[in-house]
Amino acid sequence: MSASFIPSAPADLALIEQLKNQLQLAELKIQALEERLRKQRIEKYGRGSEKLSDAQLELLELELGVSSLEVEAESQRQPLPPSSGPRPNRSHPGRQTLPAHLPRVERVLHCTSEQKACQHCGQETVVIGYDKSERLDVEPAKYFVEVIKREKRACPDCEEKGVMAAPLPPQIIDKGLASNEVVISTIIQKYCDHLPLYRQSAILERDTGLELSRATLDGWVLAVGELLIPVSGAMRKELITGSYIQADETPVPVQMQDGGGKHHQGYLWQYGRPEGTVVFDFRLSRGRDGPQQFLGKFEGLLQTDGYAAYDQIGGPNIVHAACWAHVARYFREVLTLNVKDPLAMPIVGQIHDLFAIDAEARQRGLSLEARQALRLEKAKPLLNAIRKQIEFARARALPASALAKACNYTLNLWQKLTRFLEYPELELSNNPAENSMRPVAVGRKNWIHVGSKQAGPKIAAILSVVESCRRLKLSIHDYLTAILPGLADVPTSNLSSLTPAAWSNSPR
Secondary structure (H helix, E strand, O other), X not given: OOOOOOOOOHHHHHHHHHHHHHHHHHHHHHHXXXXXXXXXXXXXXXXXXXXXXXXXXXXXXXXXXXXXXXXXXXXXXXXXXXXXXXXXXXXXXXXXXXXXXXXXXXXXXXXXXXXXXXXXXXXXOOOOOXXXXXXXOOOOOOOOOOXXXXXXXXXXXXXXXXXXXXXXXXXXXXXXOOOHHHHHHHHHHHHOOOOOHHHHHHHHHHHHOOOOXXXXXXXXXXXXXXXXXXXXXXXXXXXXXXXXXXXXXXXXXXXXXXXXXXXXXXXXXXXEOXXXXXXXXXXXXXXXXXXXXXXXXXXXXXXOOOOHHHOOOXXXXXXXEOOHHXXXXXXXXXXXXXXXXXXXXXXXXXXXXXXXXXXXXXXXXXXXXXXXXXXXXXXXXXXXXXXXXXXXXXXXXXXXXXXXXXXXXXXXXXXXXOHHHOOOOOOOOOHHHHHHHHHHHHHHHHHOOXXXXXXXXXXXXXXXXXXXXXXXXXXXXXXXXXXXXXXXXXXXXXHHHOOHHHHHHOOO
């Protein structure tokens, strides 16, 4: 169409409108294809590539053998400033102080013999003070053999009464080669420090000369897990008698021991309360029967992602809530594919403002009631604006685009996403549940798989205790040292006093 063409007839105007629609549709299709290509490249080069531009990603395609470390390094590079002037001085934060609770061991450094005599008159100098500094130090682990000698007694006049021996203290592994301390250390190194058993076995041999197989250490772990299963059951009762649970699930490969050599896809379902008890439940599937059996007739708040398995479970009065962090993640993914997406950018900003309201409440130390008043004042009108913006974006997005998926996800869960306006204790996000999964994800890369379906519940019990202690800011070492010896003889009725939450509140 020439620049001098001036439409006059209705047919000309209709043609122009048709061409405009075709052009708009073509632009949307190009955008969708560009999003798909960018997503494929990000999946190919790893998370570090999210920060790279399309031009940088295209250059990576031309270079053979690019490693994920190189991509990560490239993403961390700061762009050069427009001018080559001197960099502004940044104030140094100062020397970091060492934790006050750590014991202090003083070491006095004496002056040399030359310094003890005055350089002017030769008279002996006197101490007038000390220059004091602190640094962190450590004593390496020291292995030794504990020789236990049980005193034996007998009456010299009553031989028929026999011999009495001093009782042995309770042991985690009965008649085992390792002390309670070594067994607990093995658990902590595996599930807190993510150190696989084969590496621990190698370290023991290197430091002690004692060759203990991985199978032996694995036996210790499973024995501890067996002891902790009843404790985990008591922790479950704590949760389902409460009013608020956050839930999530993550896959774990399971060795089936069936001779096929293939791993089965198992799942660890996690149920917890923010800053409180968390319980892992091992299942061989991701079906609804898992949460259905765990939660029973629970009738409080259940906050999850949009997974349908959590629907139609619990008691008749259960209240389902969704997670705004998942919503934010969907829209940030749109910006990952198209950094300047004009429809997604304002939505991400509004969601950020929504979280800022709760951040303000935390900063001001508000009670739940005061936070709820702040939410009703600020969050309620903001939610109306967010919904209008999402509906506006969905009407202009291609059905298969990342933006349309983000919009549909949010609108489908809208009622669950706005529950926090009705329930003061409900958090905006399910992030505490997801954070509890991170140790599993890190550990999974190190211990690779669950050894058998029988081992699954035992590992879940250990993870429940470890993660609950982390949330409650308890020393996992002190807790396991206190409860594991003699745990097999504790009556079921007394287990409720041995959960991490109960133990943290008991006098010691």
